Amino acid sequence: MANLVVIKEQKDIARKTPIEDFPDPKIAVVLVNQQTGAANTPIVSVGDIVSIGQKIADSKQRVSAPVHSPISGKVLKIENVFNSCFGYETEAIFIENDGKKTKEKNLTPISESELAKTTNEVLLKRIHDAGIIGLGGAGFPTSVKLSLPADKKIATLIVNGAEGEPYDTADERLMIEKTKNLARGVRVVRQILGNPKVIIATKDSKVEAVPKLHEAFSQEPNTEVIAKHLTYQQGDASILQKAILDYETPPGKRSYEMGTIVQNVATINAIANAVFEGEPLISRVTTLNGDVPEPKNLLVKIGTPISDILKQNNVDLNDISSVVVGGVLMGQALQTINDPITKRTSSIIVFAKSKAKKGQPTTACIHCGRCITACPVRLHPIAIHNAVTKGDFEKAEKLWANDCIACGTCSYVCPSKITLAASVKMARK
């Protein structure tokens, strides 16, 4: 992996800024579907009064995760809006905040002393009912990921604290400020998985987080904190496993088949909140960064329109060129600044018109081969791009386009500024 491309972190200010509570929105726009897997349908109607934590969308399918109201108030309308989880419009429930903060208490907290006696069934149901999905970006329902076939033994749980995306520091702040909560979240997952070895994997550049992790996890059984130099690409679960455990998971195989489960720190934090506080996933920590007056980390309600956050943080709305959520390398550019925060919005990165560097135009491939040496899964992005441009998707598939992990490194390094990653994405099934 000596060939992995190092990308500048751009985290200097945000990583030092403590998590700040962001006020509840006046109108929350809660997307009905934020998970990968089966689709939810709304279970409230226009005019209904909902309370904080009330389930408002759900599915009967197993591979799904319900969605809860982040505020109390009235359902104003159910309408399609742009969904940054998928890159197209889907249904959203608009809720008007009544300011009463009425809470629904349908998830009873489990005390830490009760944990050992609690069955996996109860814990997994709790994780499902709390609507927890992979918050590292994948969005896969966590309860399903943790429900393993009975004969499957997990040897290692890797807690992914690599947070490779430039600008993003939400996970890093969680590791600094919520270390104890993470430790108890890890205990839950470890128990579900039958007490595997736990590795907390993070980057050595997270200088404030590393000692906190060592301190919080030093008393935990069979647990190791590994803080090493990791590149952006090693934030991906499969590439991280290679970096930590030195094996390559064959494409198509789930990581549990290799005896490993990888959980993102934000997901672990959400699990701890759901189990010990009885809190469904209605808020998350997100980083506001890029061309903003003050880069920071915010604890924000899911469903908060991003425009609220930008206004409150004095971002000049007339000077915005683009807003990217979920990471500048893998994330999604918003269509309007009114698009809402989702469970997967790990960051909001603003690019200002006034700071935009002169764009480099896309030119013909110069055949430097850099995209090939840079691809962490050893694909030939330019060959796939050429096949896709010719409409030859069969060839693209033969070139293993489906193995792409969508890291965007190929486009990042290309001196001709060819949108290789987008082409490979088109070829993926």
Next chain:
Amino acid sequence: MSNESSNELVVNPAPHITSTMSKTRIMQYTFAALLVITIVTSILWISVSCPTDSQLDSYPTLSNVWQMPLGLILLFNALIAMGVAVGIDVLFNKVVSDSELNIWSSAVFGLIVALSYSLGVPAMAMGADPIPVANFTAPNAFLFVALIALIGQVVFKKVQGIGGRKLVNPAAAAKLLILLPMLGSMLLPSEHFASFEAGGLAMPRLAGPIAATEIIGSNGGGGFGDYLIGCFANPSSMEAGNLNSLMLFNKFHGWPGGASSLLVIIVGIALFALGYKYFKWKVTASYFVSIAIMSVLMSTIYADADLLTRLLFTLFIGSSIFLGFFMATDPATTPFSGTGQLIFGVGLGILTVLIQTYMNFFGGSILALIIMNLTVPFIDRIRIGKPFGRK
């Protein structure tokens, strides 16, 4: 929701940032490297007049040439080749609607043409030698350089580029095409053998035993090292010079780009370091390693008196040292993958030594390059190593 939705956002696919390395920057770096070589070589060569007074006196075929400082001829060549290449690029951009303007790439091409055009009348040149030595100096050199730049830019860069990827190195292909009619006399020193009978220097054959100063067996009329000195030493100085320093520091004949091997090595490595991972340095490395191995092999087969003479020649002849760093690494005409580049470099090295040895074409690397260029589409099809996790 207020009126912010009217605020048009740019929506591009991920990733939303790119590295600062661009095609223009790669070309600018390369241009700077070639410019350094051009300027330093011009300075090294400025005090040598070409041809020398004594060459003019004793060389009937030089009656129509212009006597100029050798360094100045190189500078003019560089300006002419760049002017032609850039001019055509601008013209195409104006006339052909979808022709990209590539000023830097054209300037780089121009410098490569100038630096790979042999200059300097060798010290050993003798009146009866049938080599058209006038072509190694002004004004013929100016004309040929302009022609090579013209044909290279139009045929091998523009026309060849229409189908997508270029197949052969434009500078190499254009040079070979233009000088082909003079293959026997100018490119292949086999005529040097003939000149022996006519009183010229009888050059030892490479497909036979060689030594620095002695004649081994009946191979040639002098030592191979002596021949090289006669070829590359400063023609205006009475001192013959030392073979090692000549091959390494400053030759006065042949490809100006390779006049000083040390200069090329320093500038080349600096360039690769600047654009590490964007330049195909693996071609260069494997090329020189395979040349060295081939050279030692040939020395052993032919029982040379020493290994060094052949090695100094194969590694440091201007065409090899310059081509290895600046032409064999042309991205368009070399393989994509690292392993492909290694295969390419090894093939190039082997072919170069074979052509030098058995065709008597001392600048044979240029022909080897074109042959290897043609194999690139095949090399690129070989997939070495499987994607992540696949066995």
